[in-house]
Amino acid sequence: MFSPHINLVKNGGFEEGPQALTNSSNGVLLPPRQQDITSPLPGWIIESIKAVKLIDSKHFAVPSGASAIELMAGRESAVAQIIRTIPNKRYKLTFAIGDAKNFCPGDMMVEAFAAKDTLKAPFKSEGKGKWKMVSMEFKATSKRTRLSFYSSFYHTRVDDTVSLCGPVIDQVTVLSMRS
Template sequence: MEYILTFTLAPGGQNCSANANITVSRPDNQGIFSFKQNYGKQAWQSYGLYLGLSGQDETVNLLFESQAVESDDNSTCWPVIDSLLVKAVENLVQGKDNLLLNGGFEFGPDFLSNSTEGILLDSASSPVQSPLSQWAVVGTIKYIDSEHFFVPHGNAAVEIVSGVSAGIHTEVTLAKGSAYNLEFILGDANNACEGDFIVEVRAGSVAQNFTIRSDGTGSAEKSSIKFEVDSNATTPISFSSFTTSQTKDGIFCGPVVDDVVLLSLSSNSLRIVINPNILISLLLLIVILW
């Protein structure tokens, strides 16, 4: 089983709003967390961290260490940790309707029951060692739930919040010379994030920019790009933000990505869907003509 940690970090002491730095580590992975930007309305923020693979009944040692920070001579600052959750994620299996694993972003850290702010995911260079299963993270993204945000599909989605060059990417093994279609939904999270979002979508050697005009009240647009595989190497799929956005309250925000579906356009793998009523009518017509 793979395990993912969710925890809450807040600054402690007086005049310490930006002085809460902590390292969370286990034997083969660690992350450094701090208040680099204002990503929510609360004085605390929730984070996700990939803990790795563990066997049944195996003990995992977690270490939380405070990092030295600069503070005023008249104040004492310290990080406050609360609400630790550990979630187990089973191995994902590729389905016939999507060649991507976790294309709907349903497999990630567990949401806190009393949190309305989502979960921040910092940079994770490997898709297989990321709190967002099968997706690497560049910059900072926010993992959002449908209970508190506008999520186009399912229970969870990704909001790219840390601006230019931030985003997510994965890799998939595809057949050289074959054609594919990448479908996805872009929108906003209904969190008062207004403006024009520019998202670069890359599939193999094809890259295209999409502009999403948001009024901050929750919107979604379904788009797609077609591409051919010209190499035997794994094919990269990525979504990158080209804009830095803030709400009127100064909270960093950005475009939402959801429901990423990769399908082959080869003749032997096209999905044909026929309405049952039409099928019955065709059969009756054949019988009559016969």
């Protein structure tokens, strides 16, 4: 039986991923899809031309759990997932957006897409590891719905002008809404 309280997103907290993460103070770069047929991030497609970074709570600010991802190369850094939905049914997409506490202040924005709907989630980073929850409702148009996330722009660290950084996303959920 279909329950409205079950998260339709697989690995929405980005807890499943490369084991090397526990020993990396820089995070782990996850290669884009065209370089690796099988995603190193179960449930997710890295659909960009640049890598995304898997970060851990030991070395970075992570909204919840042990890990999250950082979209560090603007529109060239994106992730997606295809979930099962019921056509014409309404759903609620929720996720955390923040910064990794990696000395990267400035304006950030994550754009989220689900079915025909778009959410532009701005975030003003102070580089101190803060985050907030954002959400949007969408109506499924088919039995499968593609969720996509990318950053509109990125920054470099204050103390290192060559290291890219961007918004962190975590706690991705899609729940069915009551009709």
